[in-house]
Amino acid sequence: MADVTRQLSEFAVNITYDQLPAEVAERVKLLVFDTVGIALRARHDADSTPPMLASVKTLGMGIGSARVIGSSETYGPAAAALINGALAHSLDFDDTHSGGSIHPSAPIMPAALAAAEMTGASGKDVIAAIAAGYEVQIRLSMALTPSDHYARGFHPSATCGSFGAAAAAGRLFGLSAERMASAFGIALSQTSGSLSFLVDGAWTKRSQVGWAALNGLVAAQMSRDGYVGSGDAIESTKAGFLHAYAPNPAPELAVKGLGEVWETMLIGVKPYPSCRYTHSSMDALIALREEHAITEAEIDAVEVGLPKTGWHIIGEEEHEKQNPKTAVDGQFSMPFCAAVVLRQGALGWDDYARHLADENTLALTRKVTTVIDPKAEAEFPANMAGVVRVTTKRGTFEGFAAVPKGEPSNFPTDDEFRSKFDALTEPYLTGERRDQLASALLSLEKAETIGGVLELTRPDIDQPLRMAGED
Numbered sequence: 001m002a003d004v005t006r007q008l009s010e011f012a013v014n015i016t017y018d019q020l021p022a023e024v025a026e027r028v029k030l031l032v033f034d035t036v037g038i039a040l041r042a043r044h045d046a047d048s049t050p051p052m053l054a055s056v057k058t059l060g061m062g063i064g065s066a067r068v069i070g071s072s073e074t075y076g077p078a079a080a081a082l083i084n085g086a087l088a089h090s091l092d093f094d095d096t097h098s099g100g101s102i103h104p105s106a107p108i109m110p111a112a113l114a115a116a117e118m119t120g121a122s123g124k125d126v127i128a129a130i131a132a133g134y135e136v137q138i139r140l141s142m143a144l145t146p147s148d149h150y151a152r153g154f155h156p157s158a159t160c161g162s163f164g165a166a167a168a169a170g171r172l173f174g175l176s177a178e179r180m181a182s183a184f185g186i187a188l189s190q191t192s193g194s195l196s197f198l199v200d201g202a203w204t205k206r207s208q209v210g211w212a213a214l215n216g217l218v219a220a221q222m223s224r225d226g227y228v229g230s231g232d233a234i235e236s237t238k239a240g241f242l243h244a245y246a247p248n249p250a251p252e253l254a255v256k257g258l259g260e261v262w263e264t265m266l267i268g269v270k271p272y273p274s275c276r277y278t279h280s281s282m283d284a285l286i287a288l289r290e291e292h293a294i295t296e297a298e299i300d301a302v303e304v305g306l307p308k309t310g311w312h313i314i315g316e317e318e319h320e321k322q323n324p325k326t327a328v329d330g331q332f333s334m335p336f337c338a339a340v341v342l343r344q345g346a347l348g349w350d351d352y353a354r355h356l357a358d359e360n361t362l363a364l365t366r367k368v369t370t371v372i373d374p375k376a377e378a379e380f381p382a383n384m385a386g387v388v389r390v391t392t393k394r395g396t397f398e399g400f401a402a403v404p405k406g407e408p409s410n411f412p413t414d415d416e417f418r419s420k421f422d423a424l425t426e427p428y429l430t431g432e433r434r435d436q437l438a439s440a441l442l443s444l445e446k447a448e449t450i451g452g453v454l455e456l457t458r459p460d461i462d463q464p465l466r467m468a469g470e471d
Contacts, residue, residue: 003235003255004143004234004235004242004251004254004255005181005184005231005232005233005234005235006177006181007254007255007258008136008139008167008184008234008254008255008258009177009178009180009181009184010177010180011132011135011136011258011259012132012133012135012136012167012170012171012180013170013171013174013175013176013177013180014177015128015129015131015132015171016128017124017125017127017128017445018124019128020127020128020131021262023265024131024262024264024265025127025131025445027264027265027267028127028130028131028134028264029127029441029442029443029444029445030269030417030442031095031104031105031109031130031267031269032105032109032127032130032441032444033417033421033438033441033442034094034095034105034269034417034420034421035088035094035095035105035106035109036069036437036441036457037420037421037424037425038087038088038091038093038094038424039069039070039084039087039088039090040069040070040087040424040425040428040429040457041070041091041349041424041425041427041428042070042086042087042088042090042091043068043069043070043071043087044070044427044428044459045091045349045427046087046090046091046206047203047327048086048090048203048206048207049086049087049090052083052086052207052210053083056075056079056082056083061075061076061078061079061082062075062076062079063075063076064076064077064079064080065117066079066080066081066114066117066118067080067113067117067451067454067455067457068080068083068084068087069084069087069088069454069457070087070428070457070458070459071457071458072458072459077114077115077117077118077217078114078214078217078218079214080110080113080114080117081110081111081113081114081165081210081213081214081216081217082110082207082210082211082213082214083110083210084109084110084113084114084210084213085106085107085110085111085165085209085210085211085212085213085214086206086207086209086210087210088105088106088109088110088209089103089106089157089205089206089209089210090206091273091349092205092270092273092274092275092328092331093270093272093273093349093424094106094270095267095268095269095270096267096268096270096276097138097141097263097266097267097268098266098268098276098381098382098383098384098407099138099142099263099266099381099382100137100138100139100141100142100146100156100160100263101141101146101147101150101156101309101381102137102138102141102146102156102157102160102161103157103161103209104133104134104137104138104157104164104264104267105130105134105267106157106161106209106210106213107137107157107158107161107162107164107165107209107210107212107213107216108130108133108134108137108161108164108165108167108168108213108216109130109133109168110165110210110213111133111165111166111168111169111213111214111216111217111220112126112129112130112133112165112168112169112172113126113450113454114169114213114217115129115168115169115172115173115217115220116129116172116449116450117449117450117451117454118172118173119172119173119174120449121172121449121450122447122448122449123444123445123446123447123448123449123450123453124445125171125172126172126444126447126450127444127445128171129167129168129169129171129172130168131262131264132167132168132171133164133165133167133168133171133216134164134263134264134267135167135258135262135263135264136163136164136167137160137161137163137164137165137167138160138164138263138264138266138267139253139254139255139256139258139263140160140163140164140234140241140242140254141156141160142250142253142254142263143242143249143250143251143252143253143254144156144160144242144245144246144249145246145248145249145250146309146381147308147309147381148246148247148248148249149245149246150195150309150312150313152245152246152247153194153195153196154193154194154195154245155193155194155195155205155208155209156193157193157209157212158191158192158193158208158209158211158212159191159192159193159212159241159245161193161209161212161213161216162187162188162190162191162212162215162216162219163184163187163188163191163216163234163241164212164216165187165212165213165214165215165216165217165220166180166183166184166186166187166215166216166217166219166220167180167183167184167216168216169183169216169217169219169220169221170183170220170223170224173220173221173224175220175223175224178231179223179224180220180223181229181231181232181233182223182227182228182229182230182231183216183219183220183222183223183224183229184219184229184230184233184234185228185229185230185231185232185233186218186219186222186223186227186229187215187216187219187229187233188229188230188233188234188240188241189229190215190218190219191212191215191241191245192208192211193208193209193211193212194208195313197328198313198332201324201325201326201327201328201329202328203328205328234251234254235251235254242254265408266408267408268404268406268407268408268411269406269411269412269417270406271405271406271412271416271420272337272346272347272348273331273347273348273349273352274330274331274332274337274347275310275313275314275331275332276384276404277306277307277309277310277313277314277334277384278314278334278337278338278386279384279386279404279405279406280376280383280384280385280386280401280402280403280404281304281306281334281337281338281386281387281388281401282337282338282341282347282386282404283386283401283404283405284386284387284388284399284400284401285302285338285341285342285388285390285399286341286345286346287399287401288388288390288397288398288399289341289342289345290345291397292394292397294342294390294392294397296342296343296360296364298392298393298394299342299364299367299390299391299392300367300391300392300393301367301368301369301390301391302335302338302342302364302367302368302369302388302389302390302391303368303369303370303371303388303389303391304334304335304338304368304369304370304371304386304387304388304389305370305371305372305373305375305376305386305387305388305389306334306370306371306372306373306376306386306387307372307373307376307377307379307380307381307384307385308372308377308380309380309381310376310380310384311370311371311372313332314332314333314334314337314370315334315370315371316370318335318369318370320333321333321334321335321336321370322335322336322365322366322368323362323365323366324336324356324365325356326356327352327353327356329356330352330355330356331352333365334368334370335365335366335368335369335370336355336356336361336365336368338365338368338388339355339361339362339364339365339367339368340355340361342364342390343355343360343361343364348423349424373387375387375400379402383402383403383404383407384404385400385401385402385403386400386401386404387399387400388400418438421434421438422434425437427461428459428460428461429459429460429461430460430461433456433460436456437453437456437457440452440453440456441453
């Protein structure tokens, strides 16, 4: 094993719940709580869910006892990892890590859940495994330099997520450091994730994060059974992950402070179901709207300044961003997100169906332009900042937000976590069931196995399937 692969492998296999700093264990539980609520809603409301489930069943992957969040049906472990990973990311409401420009929970938690069901692992072991996955995934993205990785057309939540998922699953399988390194090598051969969804609003952003969860689980299981993968998969200068997927990687960042500095504590939680790069600007626009009582009728123009990396994702190309057609388009359109919050002061999942069909919102969307702003760029990559200027008949109002709501330094309160969870799950869980599920997730360390916790995600309200885009 080469050095980076060796260090990450040894870290992942040796991590235990009792060795975790208390605040890290508590943070993992909050992130699991948040992610389960998102996945449960997506199981029933995301438009991409029915065809994905149909394909999984047609392919014979629907036979097994592994649980899917929000479903009464069970699947094979690999299918459960795929589905839960896609569900966790389908609303684009899941957590992010600013420095890694990445979504940590969506690929990692589902692989851990599937592996835990396979092994009968305890809640404490699941927490430790997820923490291991977070650290591996986030650090690899930082080592790639996210902007360079994006520039090559890759989606780091999917590419780096495969390694984080392998780390989490491998930890629960009890792999040795050598076997974990082999799992990383197997995962490398299947690692993918394209930004092509930005072109036409495709659903592949959701599924490729699910595939990362599946890939990591499969890689860990194959290594568990003795299959051999490359032992220096991460840093090999010939065909290793870092050198193949970015032009100027910094491998040392993958292991800097490993086990001492916990990137898990820098994971942020989303208050809006849209690309994280839109959030600071939305915070600033909401503040301006409230402070100056701005109404949509008086708005002549809106300019949003972004860091360069964010602008390429949510601002370019202007015509497409000003004319979104699908929910995915809207989630990655700064003009659309700006228009919605200027009209109503908030953005929720159900707003996509409503506002994509609202001519007043779309007209305001076309008044919003985006630029690369030096003030926002100066904050990057530590913060995904936003500068906003709203020109009205009364004059121009300017605002700035460096740290979006939900980042560790601006973290949600317990009540805000619960409000988000309730809003997502209320259509499908009674108040009593929501309380039971919330309690089980927030005390996950007490669970002897994970199955009983996942059982509580099964709907106990008889609701027809509701799709995004339907009233």
